[in-house]
Amino acid sequence: MTTPRKRMAVLSPVAWRTPPRQYGAWETVASNITEGLVARGWDVTLFASRDSVTRAHLHAVVDKGYEEDSAVEPKVAEYLHISEAFEHAAEFDLIHSHCDFMALTYSRLVRTPVLTTIHGFSSPQIMTVYQKYRDGYFVSISDSDRVAGLNYLATVYNGIDLSLYPLQESPGDELIFLGRIHPDKGVHLAIEVARLSGWPLLIAGIIQDKTYFREQVEPDLDHRRIRYIGPVGVPGKNELFARARALLHLNTIPERFGLVLAEANAAGVPVIAMDLGSCREVIEDGRTGFLVNSVEEAAQALQRLREIDRSACRKRVQQCFSIDTMVEAYERVYDTIFDLEAKRRS
Amino acid sequence: MTTPRKRMAVLSPVAWRTPPRQYGAWETVASNITEGLVARGWDVTLFASRDSVTRAHLHAVVDKGYEEDSAVEPKVAEYLHISEAFEHAAEFDLIHSHCDFMALTYSRLVRTPVLTTIHGFSSPQIMTVYQKYRDGYFVSISDSDRVAGLNYLATVYNGIDLSLYPLQESPGDELIFLGRIHPDKGVHLAIEVARLSGWPLLIAGIIQDKTYFREQVEPDLDHRRIRYIGPVGVPGKNELFARARALLHLNTIPERFGLVLAEANAAGVPVIAMDLGSCREVIEDGRTGFLVNSVEEAAQALQRLREIDRSACRKRVQQCFSIDTMVEAYERVYDTIFDLEAKRRS
Numbered sequence: 001m002t003t004p005r006k007r008m009a010v011l012s013p014v015a016w017r018t019p020p021r022q023y024g025a026w027e028t029v030a031s032n033i034t035e036g037l038v039a040r041g042w043d044v045t046l047f048a049s050r051d052s053v054t055r056a057h058l059h060a061v062v063d064k065g066y067e068e069d070s071a072v073e074p075k076v077a078e079y080l081h082i083s084e085a086f087e088h089a090a091e092f093d094l095i096h097s098h099c100d101f102m103a104l105t106y107s108r109l110v111r112t113p114v115l116t117t118i119h120g121f122s123s124p125q126i127m128t129v130y131q132k133y134r135d136g137y138f139v140s141i142s143d144s145d146r147v148a149g150l151n152y153l154a155t156v157y158n159g160i161d162l163s164l165y166p167l168q169e170s171p172g173d174e175l176i177f178l179g180r181i182h183p184d185k186g187v188h189l190a191i192e193v194a195r196l197s198g199w200p201l202l203i204a205g206i207i208q209d210k211t212y213f214r215e216q217v218e219p220d221l222d223h224r225r226i227r228y229i230g231p232v233g234v235p236g237k238n239e240l241f242a243r244a245r246a247l248l249h250l251n252t253i254p255e256r257f258g259l260v261l262a263e264a265n266a267a268g269v270p271v272i273a274m275d276l277g278s279c280r281e282v283i284e285d286g287r288t289g290f291l292v293n294s295v296e297e298a299a300q301a302l303q304r305l306r307e308i309d310r311s312a313c314r315k316r317v318q319q320c321f322s323i324d325t326m327v328e329a330y331e332r333v334y335d336t337i338f339d340l341e342a343k344r345r346s
Numbered sequence: 347m348t349t350p351r352k353r354m355a356v357l358s359p360v361a362w363r364t365p366p367r368q369y370g371a372w373e374t375v376a377s378n379i380t381e382g383l384v385a386r387g388w389d390v391t392l393f394a395s396r397d398s399v400t401r402a403h404l405h406a407v408v409d410k411g412y413e414e415d416s417a418v419e420p421k422v423a424e425y426l427h428i429s430e431a432f433e434h435a436a437e438f439d440l441i442h443s444h445c446d447f448m449a450l451t452y453s454r455l456v457r458t459p460v461l462t463t464i465h466g467f468s469s470p471q472i473m474t475v476y477q478k479y480r481d482g483y484f485v486s487i488s489d490s491d492r493v494a495g496l497n498y499l500a501t502v503y504n505g506i507d508l509s510l511y512p513l514q515e516s517p518g519d520e521l522i523f524l525g526r527i528h529p530d531k532g533v534h535l536a537i538e539v540a541r542l543s544g545w546p547l548l549i550a551g552i553i554q555d556k557t558y559f560r561e562q563v564e565p566d567l568d569h570r571r572i573r574y575i576g577p578v579g580v581p582g583k584n585e586l587f588a589r590a591r592a593l594l595h596l597n598t599i600p601e602r603f604g605l606v607l608a609e610a611n612a613a614g615v616p617v618i619a620m621d622l623g624s625c626r627e628v629i630e631d632g633r634t635g636f637l638v639n640s641v642e643e644a645a646q647a648l649q650r651l652r653e654i655d656r657s658a659c660r661k662r663v664q665q666c667f668s669i670d671t672m673v674e675a676y677e678r679v680y681d682t683i684f685d686l687e688a689k690r691r692s
Contacts (some may be wrong), residue, residue: 061478076447076469109429110455128426162595
């Protein structure tokens with residue numbers, strides 16, 4: 001690769017620590033990019049909460065993630081954190097933002113180019129902001145999670161640290177669900193599949209939608225066949241993967257990327273995923289799992305799990321969704337930006 | 347006055363239209379400053395919601411106030427609206443912000459000086475932002491609503507448009523409460539005074555705290571002696587003032603300014619106010635109303651209302667709380683800033 005010693009700022013969100021202790025996909029990816037860049041010789045400053053852990057220079061004005069400490073007011077933390085990075089813009093050759101539309105609103109006030117990785121469009125209203133700043137530099141995290149009109153330079157798939165998720169050589173006996181407890185993630189559909197198939201199901205993740213949990217998940221928990229074990233960090237995930245026959249990911253809206261699909265595959269766990277959004281980019285149908293369109297198809301796919309070669313699952317993650325693969329792709333994007341900026345100035 | 351034809355940007359909030367249809371103190375003051383400056387020959391651009399009404403140039407990127415239209419997402423609207431003003435900073439000699447700590451976070455990214463009128467410190471957390479930007483230019487709206495360490499250039503009392511509130515020559519028969527229905531405003535204390543004194547009470551204002559209304563206001567409404575008539579605009583306020591013997595303003599936390607006190611006084615209505623915060627700056631005890639420390643004192647003060655000369659109430663508002671008085675004071679502040687900036691550059 002070409003241009004180390006450029007000075008990079010990575011602007012992570014401050015909802016959670018970077019990397020997060022448990023849940024926090026955006027911070028996970030920002031962390032993986034940061035550490036990957038440092039490992040490859042870049043000079044990186046990470047803007048993140050003060051309790052973050054990094055080999056880059058840490059620049060922090062917010063003590064803790066606002067989701068982790070109720071003393072931190074989200075609105076204040078975000079304005080303070082994001083503006084701090086832009087006030088230091090002149091010290092960097094590029095700001096790589098993971099802070100959504102909010103950071104875009106500062107981007108025209110500095111000379112430093114800003115690259116935004118769009119981790120998802122969280123509401124229809126934010127599209128106004130993206131359209132205003134559509135001439136900026138954008139990366140999508142899957143081909144499916146794109147909107148028309150934005151100046152996308154590339155799709156760069158999220159990369160995970162494979163060393164965190166060792167291959168589990170042999171399959172376990174249970175189905176697992178891993179993710180936010182939210183209707184979007186189809187926990188209720190995973191429960192239906194468990195029922196239909198008669199296989200036990202372990203559910204883990206933060207409860208993001210309390211009503212949904214109370215009404216559509218909790219009544220089905222029997223502490224035996226269908227269990228909820230709360231949120232889990234990396235060790236907890238590995239325990240789940242060791243016990244997993246397959247991961248059920250029956251999302252009800254288009255998935256934007258689906259980090260957990262790659263994590264499960266890294267551990268050799270086949271994934272049965274709804275064919276919505278990015279799932280068909282992350283899962284190779286029939287090779288690292290199965291793409292389905294209904295609960296019935298998911299239950300049928302369970303019969304075919306022996307077709308999946310567990311080490312092939314891991315190998316595909318290594319090739320497509322490793323930190324190295326991701327960081328190399330971002331390096332190409334950065335080079336494109338540096339070239340464009342040099343031309344603009346000349 | 348000195349420096350007309352300077353190009354001024356007034357940055358109003360986008361919670362409500364500027365000026366607001368009914369409630370919206372910050373937008374009211376931003377509007378009064380804007381129209382006052384235009385009347386005195388300034389070149390003013392008002393950044394506000396698109397449905398705003400002004401004789402200045404209106405610059406809008408948000409269609410409606412987020413409190414008035416649920417399609418407007420507050421977070422998106424604020425980021426988009428505030429950044430738009432700063433992106434146009436080079437077109438102005440001064441940005442006069444009424445957008446709290448959020449606008450401060452853009453202030454160091456532009457060369458144009460920014461004056462912030464602090465309409466109130468809404469939470470302890472925002473103090474971090476004010477302390478970071480303490481060297482900026484600040485105006486307090488009362489001497490009492492100040493914190494240590496900020497670079498205050500002046501206190502400028504809010505000014506109201508006296509033509510909106512004609513003098514009601516003779517007193518009415520009722521007590522009135524006018525303000526947000528919120529424990530801070532002491533609606534429950536006004537009700538107690540009505541009870542103690544046996545005088546009828548008319549309550550008007552938006553219900554900001556629904557639980558408070560349900561538990562501490564609604565049970566006392568009898569549709570006869572104690573009535574709630576909802577939010578009111580200017581015509582509704584004047585009807586209230588015509589029926590008012592006195593305005594009860596028994597705030598339970600320090601008042602920051604208290605626009606309604608000035609409005610009532612403008613109409614000749616005496617004010618009985620809790621001696622907390624700015625009330626003793628707005629009300630001249632024994633001359634335009636009475637400052638009290640309890641419900642009992644408030645009830646006693648009712649016996650002394652005939653001591654108040656209604657036209658003296660209006661005269662004091664004219665002198666201290668008119669738009670002209672306010673705008674002249676701001677002109678002095680602007681001149682101070684232009685002088686300081688000229689020195690800084692030379």
